[in-house]
Amino acid sequence: MTLHSVLPAALPAHLPAHLPPHLPAHQSAALPDDLTDPAPPHPADDAPALPVLDLRQADDPETAESFRTALREATHGHGFFYLVGHGADAALVDRVVATARAFFALPEEAKLAIENTRSPHFRGYTRVGGERTQGKVDWREQIDVGPERPVLPSGPTQPAWGVLQGPNLWPEELPALRDVVDEWTTLMGAVADRLLREWALSLGQAPDVFDPAFGDAPAWLTKVVRYPGRVEGGTDQGVGWHNDFGVLTLLLVEPGRRGLQVEYQGEALDAPPLDGALIVNIGEMLEWATDGYLKATRHRVLAPEPGTDRISVPYFHNPSLDAVFPRLTLPADLAARAPGVARDADDEEILDEYGYNALKSRVRAHPNVVEAHHPHLAAGVVRA
Ligand SMILES: O=C(O)CCC(=O)C(=O)O
Ligand SMILES: [Fe+2]
Numbered sequence: 001m002t003l004h005s006v007l008p009a010a011l012p013a014h015l016p017a018h019l020p021p022h023l024p025a026h027q028s029a030a031l032p033d034d035l036t037d038p039a040p041p042h043p044a045d046d047a048p049a050l051p052v053l054d055l056r057q058a059d060d061p062e063t064a065e066s067f068r069t070a071l072r073e074a075t076h077g078h079g080f081f082y083l084v085g086h087g088a089d090a091a092l093v094d095r096v097v098a099t100a101r102a103f104f105a106l107p108e109e110a111k112l113a114i115e116n117t118r119s120p121h122f123r124g125y126t127r128v129g130g131e132r133t134q135g136k137v138d139w140r141e142q143i144d145v146g147p148e149r150p151v152l153p154s155g156p157t158q159p160a161w162g163v164l165q166g167p168n169l170w171p172e173e174l175p176a177l178r179d180v181v182d183e184w185t186t187l188m189g190a191v192a193d194r195l196l197r198e199w200a201l202s203l204g205q206a207p208d209v210f211d212p213a214f215g216d217a218p219a220w221l222t223k224v225v226r227y228p229g230r231v232e233g234g235t236d237q238g239v240g241w242h243n244d245f246g247v248l249t250l251l252l253v254e255p256g257r258r259g260l261q262v263e264y265q266g267e268a269l270d271a272p273p274l275d276g277a278l279i280v281n282i283g284e285m286l287e288w289a290t291d292g293y294l295k296a297t298r299h300r301v302l303a304p305e306p307g308t309d310r311i312s313v314p315y316f317h318n319p320s321l322d323a324v325f326p327r328l329t330l331p332a333d334l335a336a337r338a339p340g341v342a343r344d345a346d347d348e349e350i351l352d353e354y355g356y357n358a359l360k361s362r363v364r365a366h367p368n369v370v371e372a373h374h375p376h377l378a379a380g381v382v383r384a
Pocket of ligand 2: 242243244299
């Protein structure tokens with residue numbers, strides 16, 4: 001069992017009216033006999049470029065099997081999809097976005113009082129310009145929140161990833177932020193657990209095959225992010241091309257705010273927010289588990305137009321820091337379509353022990369925290 005075991009019973013009342021009651025045929029296609037990948041769908045001009053899945057179909061015995069096939073194919077093909085029917089209602093989404101905006105509107109001193117340079121655990125506020133992807137500055141500010149567990153002892157016999165565990169930093173001026181992030185995180189954890197069971201079944205595994213990797217100490221991460229508008233002559237990198245380093249990501253994007261792009265067959269596909277939908281993508285641990293059958297797809301966010309901004313809240317569903325993620329034995333027809341594990345977006349190896357995989361990404365992204373607290377990691381993370 002993981003910490004998140006209960007899905008909310010209520011279904012959202014705010015689903016977009018234009019979504020079809022059933023998945024389009026291409027999303028529930030059975031595996032072709034000759035084991036080659038099906039031709040990618042050619043969406044109509046106004047159709048989303050990524051598949052749209054409805055989690056309620058997993059509850060209905062009539063549609064559960066086709067839901068699982070669609071889930072597996074979406075994340076073998078694109079590695080990204082839209083998810084509706086997830087149970088987060090519109091009022092909660094509005095509250096998350098409004099509270100995020102209230103946080104970023106606090107005076108600079110209030111935000112800097114919880115700057116991540118005050119946390120050896122990579123928690124707290126990152127100012128604009130404080131983060132890097134592929135060595136270049138990202139044009140975004142954010143607060144990073146993770147599970148609150150006791151600080152681990154450090155020392156030569158302790159694994160280096162122990163530094164990721166510790167308390168969060170919350171703004172005193174806005175207690176509502178903690179409440180809404182907690183509520184959102186609990187809900188997203190339950191949705192992610194549910195999806196992982198469906199993935200496991202779709203890959204010919206027992207539904208609980210991933211549970212031991214999460215145990216009773218999953219190292220989830222919730223980020224509340226604001227991308228300010230571009231400035232004249234400035235970067236257009238909201239966040240640069242990267243893979244997510246965990247298991248899977250559930251992303252809430254403020255309605256109407258574009259900018260996310262997803263790499264697909266060598267091109268950058270736009271992935272604008274879809275009303276009522278979360279954007280889901282898999283992380284490097286699922287690519288590892290499936291020998292590349294499921295893909296941790298590269299993505300980036302372009303900085304918004306000058307004078308505008310964009311809020312997003314990615315929830316990263318991650319196993320416990322000491323988990324060595326399982327390498328699944330896939331059914332032969334799927335194994336035949338598994339190309340092997342790629343290198344990450346910085347051309348480094350993906351590591352199977354989750355804590356090291358997470359630490360290497362955190363160290364690359366937050367050189368200011370490394371300089372302040374972990375100078376010995378500046379040359380890179382060495383696995384014990
Ligand atoms: O803000 C977004 O839309 C995506 C952010 C993202 O990819 C990340 O933080 O890993
Ligand atoms: Fe990401």
